Amino acid sequence: MSRSSKLPSWLKDGFGIVLLLLFILAFFNIDTLQEDEFFSLSPEWLTVNTIFLGIVIEAIPFLLLGVFVSSLIQVFVAEDTLQRFLPKNAYAALFPAAVLGAIFPICECAIVPVVRRLIKKGMPLHVGVVFLVGAPILNPVVAGSTYFAFRNDLSIFYTRFGLAFVLAIIIGGLMYILFKNSDQLKWRTEELRGKESNNLAQVPVNKQNRLKQTFYHASDEFFLMGKYLIAGALIAAMFQTFLDRSTLLAIGTDAWTSTAVMMVFAYILSLCSEADAFVASSFSNTFSSGSLVGFLVYGPMLDLKNTIMLFAFFKAKFVIYFMISVTVIVYAAVMITQFIVFL
Amino acid sequence: MEERKDYSFHAYLRGIILLGFALLKLGMIISGSIQLYIAPTMMPFIYGSTAILFLLGVIQILRSTAGDDTDEAACDCGADHGMSGPRYVQIGIYSIFLLPIALGFVLPDQTLNSSVAENRGVQFGAAEASEPQGEPDDTGVIQAEEGENFGEDTSRAEEYMEDPDGYMENVGEGSADAGAEEHYTVEEYYEDEQFDSYYAEMAEEYEDVDFLDIDEDIFLDMMTMLDQNIGPFEGKEAEIKGFVYREEGFTEDQLVVARFSMTCCIADASVQGLLIESEEAEQFEVDDWVQATGVIEETEYNGHDMPVLKVTNLEPAEEPDVPYVYPSF
Incomplete structure (x- = not known):
């Protein structure tokens, strides 16, 4: 494992070539490798591996979508453009942000790079928060899957989207009260230096260069984000395999605890918001409609894999306040709706 | 210059990982x-x-070989994506990316089994019962209705096969035959606003079919349809294939023939199945693949009405290459 700049360049090139040859060799022998079980693990760990690969393979297209949107914003959107479209009043920006979040078909794997990029481009923090919590739920694909999963009980469909819209605005507003327009992103010293020079020299570049930049940028950001996503997927896969759900189910007996249990589930399962409705409907035998709404609203806003991403890119104090606010607000709102709608 | 070299090595390595x-x-x-x-x-x-990924990988490798024209190589976003930190951190980060590639190539593919199913909970029947189950119910033991009922239903199916139109008229009128009271027509269900039109149309389509071959393509829809609206299907013959699953409280002659269903990826897989009753049930282990043929009836389990297949023939089956079923939309 030689990856230091101090090593001679032939060794580094050689390492890369060997790695590539290994991949190609594995590619042509994928069936033999797997069927002969040269390497194997206990069934539980194979299940972990299966779920892990499932999440990673499934998430990569959406992560790519997120990093490409982010790099398009980076390369093509000038900072003053954003400022021009934002209302001057901080609270007035909340509602249009939620509406915009509903139009962008971006789910929770893709939203973190996009929001981070928008904030770096000068979007106020609280508007970014509205996107962060709203966009993964409020989008056409999620609406479709929720509709199909709960065709028998459309009240769940309506409460999910109603709550997501209202709560995104409330959470965004609360974040404004707490943090105003302070900078909550983590900046490394070299980034600050870069930011400086960037601001000074916004040289217009030719089109071909911009296209190349978009690709360079996207792949850099893929590596920046991907590591957190992969780590989160691994932890989620272990939880999915080793957590005995019956112990959690045993806790959730009344409306209060069952809502809490479903929110914990949503957090640790780290499902894609496009698919979580079907998982929720498989719980409909054992859980009340109200607690299913808790699962469907909380999961896309916060889960294990995006928590890791948030801690990597935002200041820890902000992430903790954000997580507490989202949890308390969603829980309270779901309990209130439960007593109004489902009783 | 040293920094520049290091930079191009990262681009090169990343390109190879993307190709991987x-x-x-x-x-x-x-x-x-x-x-x-x-x-x-x-x-x-x-x-x-x-x-x-192929495209990005190739672009990265080309980027690494580009001359020392730094302006072109570095995307000008304020040095956002440099890889920093000591060497072991860098090795650790690249290992995270190599992990799924290596595991994917090397480890055998695993299909989910009933231990996972048990943890996730298996849906059979009563999809609409939304109350928490609470304490285990000791009245959950099912009164097996063999013998008379069974024979009666078979004969009803035969009656239908001999004279479908006459039979349907009989059932439609309802009062003509005392036993038909529990049978509903699809039209009655259609009126019921609780009943979703998708499954109503499906029920209409299958009502005239006297043998339900519950294969991969219609498995999930069929489970939902039978749960919601067993009326027109009671007494029909059906065939179903899946793996054996048992729950605590099952009698010896009961088991569930279940399938994992997948919506997007394996992480969201859930399990659905049909309760069956057969004297040979105990011969099959959990996770065995079976093919069951029998007659659909309604039963009560843990206080919920649900469909059950009274099996006439239960035999071992091969696990399909792709054991999963998918929603039909």
Whole structure:
């Protein structure tokens, strides 16, 4: 494992070539490798591996979508453009942000790079928060899957989207009260230096260069984000395999605890918001409609894999306040709706 | 200069890792094992991302070989993406990316089994009962209705086969035959606003079919349809294939024939199945694949009405290459 700049360049090139040859060799022998079980693990760990690969393979297209949107914003959107479209009043920006979040078909794997990029481009923090919590739920694909999963009980469909819209605005507003327009992103010293020079020299570049930049940028950001996503997927896969759900189910007996249990589930399962409705409907035998709404609203806003991403890119104090606010607000709102709608 | 070299080495290594991801996906697509991880509806995304990964990988490698024209190589976003930190951190970060590629190539594909099913909970019947189950119910033991009822239903099916129109008229009138009181027509259900029109149309379509072959394509829809509206299907013959699952409180002659269903990827797989009753049930172990043929009836389990297949023939079956079922939309 030689990856230091101090090593001679032939060794580094050689390492890369060997790695590539290994991949190609594995590619042509994928069936033999797997069927002969040269390497194997206990069934539980194979299940972990299966779920892990499932999440990673499934998430990569959406992560790519997120990093490409982010790099398009980076390369093509000038900072003053954003400022021009934002209302001057901080609270007035909340509602249009939620509406915009509903139009962008971006789910929770893709939203973190996009929001981070928008904030770096000068979007106020609280508007970014509205996107962060709203966009993964409020989008056409999620609406479709929720509709199909709960065709028998459309009240769940309506409460999910109603709550997501209202709560995104409330959470965004609360974040404004707490943090105003302070900078909550983590900046490394070299980034600050870069930011400086960037601001000074916004040289217009030719089109071909911009296209190349978009690709360079996207792949850099893929590596920046991907590591957190992969780590989160691994932890989620272990939880999915080793957590005995019956112990959690045993806790959730009344409306209060069952809502809490479903929110914990949503957090640790780290499902894609496009698919979580079907998982929720498989719980409909054992859980009340109200607690299913808790699962469907909380999961896309916060889960294990995006928590890791948030801690990597935002200041820890902000992430903790954000997580507490989202949890308390969603829980309270779901309990209130439960007593109004489902009783 | 040293920094620049290091930078191009990172681009080179990243390019190779991107190609590794692309090759893994392509390999899975060609060998077909991708179906064990991803549902067919998501496949367009997988194809697209594989192509993009190849493209990005090639671009990265070209980028690393580009001369020392730094302006062109570095994307000008304020040195956002440099890889920093001591060497062991860098090795650790690249290992995170190599992990899924290595595991994907090397480890055997695993299909989910009933231990996972048990943890996730298996849906059989009573999809609409939304109250928490609470304490285990000791009245959950099912009064097996063999003998008379069984024979009666078979004869009803025969009656139907001999004279479908006459039989349907009989059932439609309802009062003509005392036993038909519990049978409803599809039209009655259609009126019921609780009943969703999708399954009503489906029920209409299958009402005239006297043998329900519950195969992969219609498995999930059939489970929901039978749960919601067993009326027109009571007494019909059906065949179903799946793995054996048992729950605490089952009698010796009961088991569930279950399938994992996948919406997007394997992480969201859930389990659905049909309760069956057969004297040979105890001969089969949990996780065995079976094919069951029998007659659909309604029963009560843990206080919920649900469909049950009174089995006339239960035999071992081969596990399909792709054991999962998918929603029909």
